[in-house]
Amino acid sequence: MTSLDHGKFTRMTTTFHALLGLDVFILFFTGYGIMFNDELWWLAELMGGTAGVAAVHRVAGAGLIALIVFWIVLMVITPTGRSNFREILLTREDIEAMIQDVKFMLGRADERHPNALQFAGGKADEVPLLTYIGKGVVYIFSVELTLLSISGLLIWSKTGVMEVYATRTAAMAFVVFHGLLGVIMVMGIMFHIFEHGFHPAFYPLEPKAFIPRSMIPEDHSGNGEWGIEKLELSPSWHWVTTVMGVLTVIGIVSFLVGSIFDEGYPVPRELVIGGGPTSLLMTIGINIGVFVLFVGIVLSMYGNVLRVRWEKELAQRQEEGETVAADGGEPSDD
Amino acid sequence: MSTNEQNREVLGQGVMNVGEGARIFPDVEACIDCGGCVVACKRTWDVGPQEQRISISTMLEGQEADEGFNHRSSQALAEGASPGETSIPMQCYHCENAPCVSVCPVDSLIKKENGFVEVRDDLCIGCQYCLSACPFGAPQFPDSNDGSAQVFGTGGTMDKCTMCEERQHVGKGPACAEECATDAILVGDAAEIADEMEKRGSAPFFNDQAMEIIFGEEAGEFS
Numbered sequence: 001m002t003s004l005d006h007g008k009f010t011r012m013t014t015t016f017h018a019l020l021g022l023d024v025f026i027l028f029f030t031g032y033g034i035m036f037n038d039e040l041w042w043l044a045e046l047m048g049g050t051a052g053v054a055a056v057h058r059v060a061g062a063g064l065i066a067l068i069v070f071w072i073v074l075m076v077i078t079p080t081g082r083s084n085f086r087e088i089l090l091t092r093e094d095i096e097a098m099i100q101d102v103k104f105m106l107g108r109a110d111e112r113h114p115n116a117l118q119f120a121g122g123k124a125d126e127v128p129l130l131t132y133i134g135k136g137v138v139y140i141f142s143v144e145l146t147l148l149s150i151s152g153l154l155i156w157s158k159t160g161v162m163e164v165y166a167t168r169t170a171a172m173a174f175v176v177f178h179g180l181l182g183v184i185m186v187m188g189i190m191f192h193i194f195e196h197g198f199h200p201a202f203y204p205l206e207p208k209a210f211i212p213r214s215m216i217p218e219d220h221s222g223n224g225e226w227g228i229e230k231l232e233l234s235p236s237w238h239w240v241t242t243v244m245g246v247l248t249v250i251g252i253v254s255f256l257v258g259s260i261f262d263e264g265y266p267v268p269r270e271l272v273i274g275g276g277p278t279s280l281l282m283t284i285g286i287n288i289g290v291f292v293l294f295v296g297i298v299l300s301m302y303g304n305v306l307r308v309r310w311e312k313e314l315a316q317r318q319e320e321g322e323t324v325a326a327d328g329g330e331p332s333d334d
Numbered sequence: 335m336s337t338n339e340q341n342r343e344v345l346g347q348g349v350m351n352v353g354e355g356a357r358i359f360p361d362v363e364a365c366i367d368c369g370g371c372v373v374a375c376k377r378t379w380d381v382g383p384q385e386q387r388i389s390i391s392t393m394l395e396g397q398e399a400d401e402g403f404n405h406r407s408s409q410a411l412a413e414g415a416s417p418g419e420t421s422i423p424m425q426c427y428h429c430e431n432a433p434c435v436s437v438c439p440v441d442s443l444i445k446k447e448n449g450f451v452e453v454r455d456d457l458c459i460g461c462q463y464c465l466s467a468c469p470f471g472a473p474q475f476p477d478s479n480d481g482s483a484q485v486f487g488t489g490g491t492m493d494k495c496t497m498c499e500e501r502q503h504v505g506k507g508p509a510c511a512e513e514c515a516t517d518a519i520l521v522g523d524a525a526e527i528a529d530e531m532e533k534r535g536s537a538p539f540f541n542d543q544a545m546e547i548i549f550g551e552e553a554g555e556f557s
Contacts, residue, residue, distance in 0.1 A: 034459060037440040044459075050440070054459045055486040155463070156487060175437050175463055 008129065010080060011212035016071060018210065018304055023063045024145075024189070025297045030057035031182055032290065036258060039283040040290060061152050068145065087129045088139075091115070094132035137192065144185040151178040183259040187252045190289065193296035194248045198241040203234050210303030211310055244295070251292040254285025348514055349507030350522035350530065354448040357549070358497050358508060359527050360423040362407055362539040364518035367392055367421040374513035378498070385476040387495040388425035388510050395419050408537035422539060423519055425510070426451060426472035426495040430550030434464035434473060442492070450499050453492050460489035469544055497521075524552035531556070 009017070030053050033044035048056045075081035097115035104112050114127050130138070155174050196206045261282070367390050375381060375388050399418025403410035407417035428451045435443045435451060442457035443464060460483060464473045477483055477490025498508035506512065511519040520527045531537065538545055538556050545553040 034439050034461070037457070044440075050457060050459045052482070054461050054488045055482050058486045058488065155461075155466075170466075172433070172437055172467065174466075175439070179439075 008208040008213060011214060012074065012080075013084075014210055014212050014307070016067070018300060020064075020067055021300045022297070023060055023067060025293060025300070026060040027057060027064065028182075028186055028189070028293055029290070030054075030060065032186070032255075032286075035179055035182070036262065036286050038262075039258065039286040043290060058156060061149070061156070064145065065149050065153075068149065084129075088135050090132070090135060091128075093128075094135065097132045137188075140188060141185075144181060144188070148178065148181055148185065151181070180259060183255055186255055186289070186293070189296065190248050190252050190255075190292050193292060193299065194244060197295070197299045198237070198244055200233055200237055200241075201231060203237045203241070205299050205303050205306065207303060207306050207310075211307045215307075215310060215314060244292070247288050248292050250285050251289025254282060255289045258282055258286050348511045348517035348519050348521060350520070350526045352502040352505060352507050352521060355523055356449065356497070356502060356521055357524055357527060358425070358427055358511065359520050359548070360539070361518050361520055361531055361534065361536050362420055362422050363405055363534065363536045364516040365390065365421040365423055366516055366518070368515060370513045370515055371423055371510035371519060374509040375495070378501075378509040379496075382476060384479070385474050385493060387474065387493070388423060389471075390421050391424050391471075392419065392421045393417075405535075406537075408539050411539070420539070423510070423514075424470055424472070426497065427470060427548045428497050429548045430552070431547050433467035433469070433547060437463040437467040439463060450497060452496070452499075453494060455491050458491045460491060462489045462492075464492060465489070469547065524549050524555045528555035 026047075029043055030047045033040050033047050033053055034057070037044055044050070044053050047053045075085055093113070093115045097113035100109050100113040101116050103109035116131050116133070117127050151174055155178060196202075196209070197204055199206055369390065371388050372386055372390065376386070379387065381387055394416065397416065397418050398404070399407070399410060400415040403413075403415050403417055407420045409415075410417035428449060430445075432443070432445050432451050435445050439461060440457050440459055442454050442459070443451065444454065445451050460475065460478075462473070462475065465475070472494045474493045475483075475489040475491075476493055478487075480490060482488070483490040498506070498510075501508065507521050508519070511517075511521045520530055522530070540548070542553070545556060549555070
């Protein structure tokens with residue numbers, strides 16, 4: 001642990017994140033098993049086959065809606081939830097941080113704005129809980145999951161909106177909307193996996209979304225014991241990150257191209273640009289995309305393993321009498 | 335030559351042509367809602383009690399048509415008048431621009447080169463998109479009340495009218511059309527069906543959008 005592993009989320013948030021991740025991965029594996037049924041036939045078979053894949057998708061969909069409802073209730077009824085809601089609101093500083101980041105990329109700013117810093121070692125009152133990028137992730141995923149849930153429910157219910165739905169145009173519109181929105185989301189998820197799995201300081205996984213802030217020791221002694229100098233770049237980081245970066249790009253591009261050219265779904269035959277049988281390259285690319293998602297679910301599980309290990313280590317230290325106060329002080333200081 | 339003989343010369347049989355490129359289409363003026371087509375289909379394909387690959391939809395049951403439209407249902411609709419009691423044999427019309435094929439996510443439904451729309455059972459996941467997309471109610475889900483399909487609403491495997499493809503391969507017409515006592519189910523190419531309806535003084539009961547779905551560019555034959 002270093003001071004870079006600053007606590008970000010509560011235990012509830014980390015648990016929710018893990019459950020949401022697992023549920024969304026199941027939705028992706030079943031959904032794309034259906035969408036790219038020719039390229040990912042093996043995935044559809046693994047996820048329940050023709051008889052079960054749609055059922056598994058719907059169960060996971062129901063799980064997603066349950067998680068969303070639970071989270072909304074939690075945000076409303078708990079003080080932490082209400083304060084978190086304030087934390088994700090976009091502020092003027094976020095806009096300034098965006099502009100400053102562009103200037104920083106162009107070499108016209110010396111440093112990044114505090115609202116763009118995740119772990120700069122800055123003071124808590126300078127660096128917000130979420131960067132403007134973090135807020136963007138929350139916004140984008142929230143909107144996507146809401147729209148996917150609504151369109152999914154409308155597709156599921158054949159009678160709920162029959163008056164407007166029982167037309168060819170409406171049926172196609174729902175199919176296209178749900179399918180293409182899923183593709184947009186999976187591209188974001190692939191980037192999310194790469195972003196939080198291959199940061200040089202945290203490789204192979206940023207633990208902030210898995211280890212609650214209540215378990216992160218804070219050090220205000222200024223002796224550098226927890227500082228960046230304790231970090232070593234993993235010898236495998238360079239090549240693994242390069243390979244995963246390439247695979248992520250191939251996966252994102254293949255999913256996007258496949259969704260446009262794969263005739264029948266999500267784009268109906270009349271609207272399809274390419275159509276026809278998919279090529280070997282497309283099949284390989286889409287399977288690479290699924291591999292990236294698979295890495296994501298493995299990393300998510302690894303995050304939970306890290307938390308369990310850290311819990312054990314803390315318990316062990318407590319047994320050995322290595323009590324550390326919340327302010328980093330030792331019992332002997334008193 | 336008697337009048338009856340003249341009529342026999344004028345009116346053709348329901349089944350005019352079978353095999354590749356054959357289309358199936360109802361002449362609603364001729365349908366008397368006897369149910370012969372339903373029985374023939376069930377008997378031929380051993381269709382269970384929970385399902386009908388062809389069914390007769392009767393609208394405005396027991397009502398008279400507006401004056402002058404008793405045998406001209408299509409014109410009545412076109413002119414905003416009541417067509418009165420009208421029966422329509424509804425089944426899969428093996429559309430040229432089949433919306434079911436268009437929306438099927440797993441390519442279970444295909445429009446074959448010989449013109450038949452086929453559902454490949456081993457690929458169907460029971461998502462029921464085809465049910466939403468088909469304007470004619472052709473897709474059936476006989477297993478939708480069984481086990482997990484009922485719990486999750488997945489519908490089981492889709493089943494529909496095959497236009498008796500196997501029978502057509504050996505030169506026979508679809509069972510429903512062969513059985514129809516009044517030749518209300520017409521089988522042939524688009525031009526043959528259009529000519530036969532013209533001879534009978536009938537017109538398609540469906541609107542232009544539905545005709546374009548069923549016949550594609552050949553919908554013009556009926557103008």
